[in-house]
Amino acid sequence: MKKLLLSALLLINLLSAQNATAQQEKYRPQFHFSPKAHWMNDPNGMVFHNGTYHLFFQYYPEDKVWGPMHWGHATSKDMVSWQEQPIALYPDSLGYIFSGSAVVDTKNTSGFGKDDKVPLVAIFTHHNPVLEKQKTGRHEYQSLAYSLDEGKTWTKYSGNPVLPNPGITDFRDPKVSWYEPQKKWIMTLAAKDRIAFYSSPDLKSWKSESDFGTDAGAHGGVWECPDLFPIMHDGKQVWVLIVNINPGGPNKGSAGQYFLGDFDGKTFKSYSKETKWLDFGADNYAAVTFSNTGNRSILLGWMSNWQYANQVPTDPWRSANTIPRELGLKTFGKELYLTSKPIKELDILNGTAFTEKNLMVKGQVDLSKKAGNPTGLFRLDLNIQKVTDFSIVLANKAGNEMIIGYDKATNQFYTDRSKSGKTDFEKGFGVKHTAPRFSTDPNIPLTLIADAASIELFADGGLTVMTEIFFPDQPMSELFLKSVNGVVVSELKYTALKAARNQ
Incomplete structure (x- = not known):
């Protein structure tokens, strides 16, 4: 009986330690060096x-x-x-x-x-x-x-x-x-x-x-x-x-x-x-x-x-x-x-993927179910036609949102991490940032790469780049495309990304 109790206590301690480590490491990048x-x-x-x-x-x-x-x-x-x-x-x-x-x-x-x-x-x-x-x-x-x-x-x-x-x-x-x-x-x-x-x-x-x-x-x-x-x-x-x-x-x-x-x-x-x-x-x-x-x-x-x-x-x-x-x-x-x-070497992280053609986004399109990716690590490649305001929203059940978007009136891309999770450690962290667009192409090609606590946006073939860190309460397991006036995504490719073998 004592051996059983001792084994149970050891198991509880092990699980507690693992849980504590998981909580401690929840912002740990999975394919960026840290x-x-x-x-x-x-x-x-x-x-x-x-x-x-x-x-x-x-x-x-x-x-x-x-x-x-x-x-x-x-x-x-x-x-x-x-x-x-x-x-x-x-x-x-x-x-x-x-x-x-x-x-x-x-x-x-x-x-x-x-x-x-x-x-x-x-x-x-x-x-x-x-x-x-x-x-x-x-x-x-x-x-x-x-x-x-x-x-x-x-x-x-x-x-x-x-x-x-x-x-x-x-x-x-x-x-x-x-x-x-x-x-x-x-x-x-x-x-x-x-x-x-x-x-x-x-x-x-x-x-x-x-x-x-x-x-x-x-x-x-x-x-x-x-x-x-x-x-x-x-x-x-x-x-x-x-x-x-x-x-x-x-x-x-x-x-x-x-x-x-x-x-x-x-x-x-x-x-x-x-x-x-x-x-x-x-x-x-x-x-x-x-x-x-x-x-x-x-x-x-x-x-x-x-x-x-x-x-x-x-x-x-x-x-x-x-x-x-x-x-x-x-x-x-x-x-x-x-x-x-x-860099092309990042392709070694590619996991399951799905594509869409001529996807109409008016209001909100939920990509979460198709993505089936609770870790929130992914690459999203889009080509957007009939360009007007649109946004890409990373979210979770805790109500956190990391928003990446385009504003046609100002011809600017933007990121908004005001509701992205923990922001109170510095008064200027949870704000909206903007970036000019340098292309007059009627279509906007863009790539978005998301890790556990960061996004990197490459728009118009990398003419405009935005890199942002954020600290969500839970993994960003949900993904939405939004547009009030409506946009056509002529091509969409979503690729789940695997963790790198960092040691």
């Missing part, structure tokens, strides 16, 4: 090498709020399923390990390679809290670390820092790439209210080339986390300069802007004075591209916003990344714009 525990922000050092994608990230392993920064590390074969690795870089006497990039030094220009081993080299900002308190204005400078074992272990360069601070308070986030025409490395660096370009033959000695941006783009906050890379468009090489900004985004808080233009190894010249945004949602910041991916430009961002990042109700971790997006270019009117689309 750390097992503790704080994460900017993606860093993203690089592809020998069949493996490396994702480093700003990480504080002692708490789930921002603290002394380390470089966390995760690896993947497909950018979908990630395996968290041991911490790559720890703070040291020079300071915390702030954001930066990593390159494959194929030609061993740095001299770090040994025994025919090609070095991975990380270029990052040291942030010195002691100097910061002294208000010298020189507390951020650039340093190196290298790995000869596929990123498993890292050695910091004994000559750090390689780029001292010239007296600029915010002097950080180096994104480095090889500029083949002149056989040199280019560093794209955030310098408070502008981008500074430096060059080096060996990653160790750097010289100033030029700067850009004091009279261009948005300046509602400090410029951070830049990126510079080319994309071929209509047979011409177009250079893309990404500049993240905090605050000052189109819907308040953190956001990423970009410029398109020419780069000659010394100077960047923008085609346009128009301020252009990577993502009009609230939750795609510090977005940069992977290095060493050939002709593919693949962007990944931090899926949060400094406005509330330290307060979001997740435990034992905070923050996730966006899905990786493949970038392209498209002309609208007289302007050239960047486009973002989900």
Whole structure:
């Protein structure tokens, strides 16, 4: 009898623990990378090498709020399923390990390679809290670390820092790439209210080339986390300069802007004075591209916003990344714009699916029964004709609603998370956000990707993108299409998505 009682108690305790874990983890993304525990922000050092994608990230392993920064590390074969690795870089006497990039030094220009081993080299900002308190204005400078074992272990360069601070308070986030025409490395660096370009033959000695941006783009906050890379468009090489900004985004808080233009190894010249945004949602910041991916430009961002990042109700971790997006270019009117689309590798998550043709939506159409997807993880591809106001509503039995829609009168897409679940942790979280439409096509093609606590909208072939996190009381198991005046959905495809094999 005692054995039976003991077994019953053990079972009850096990079930209670499982239930507590389920409640604790109910906002855990199922196919976006998030750390097992503790704080994460900017993606860093993203690089592809020998069949493996490396994702480093700003990480504080002692708490789930921002603290002394380390470089966390995760690896993947497909950018979908990630395996968290041991911490790559720890703070040291020079300071915390702030954001930066990593390159494959194929030609061993740095001299770090040994025994025919090609070095991975990380270029990052040291942030010195002691100097910061002294208000010298020189507390951020650039340093190196290298790995000869596929990123498993890292050695910091004994000559750090390689780029001292010239007296600029915010002097950080180096994104480095090889500029083949002149056989040199280019560093794209955030310098408070502008981008500074430096060059080096060996990653160790750097010289100033030029700067850009004091009279261009948005300046509602400090410029951070830049990126510079080319994309071929209509047979011409177009250079893309990404500049993240905090605050000052189109819907308040953190956001990423970009410029398109020419780069000659010394100077960047923008085609346009128009301020252009990577993502009009609230939750795609510090977005940069992977290095060493050939002709593919693949962007990944931090899926949060400094406005509330330290307060979001997740435990034992905070923050996730966006899905990786493949970038392209498209002309609208007289302007050239960047486009973002989900990477094709995400198709490995596809589960059961159904399609509809020429679906009339007047009032409300309930897709829930056909979807039969209680987890609320899905991809929805729509092509909408006879465009007027419409909305896509994710909902649950608790009365939560996450709304994504289009307003014809203003020609804007929007998201509304005012009734999406838990919103009271920050006064500006539960609001409506808007985004302009950049196409005059009478049809609107769009893709919506939903995870446990996020949606990502790609409209008009990725000309307009919106990324939003939310925190429902229960999984969003219901899905509705709504239109008061009526729209025709010429094509609809709903695909249930499976969880990725993150470890």
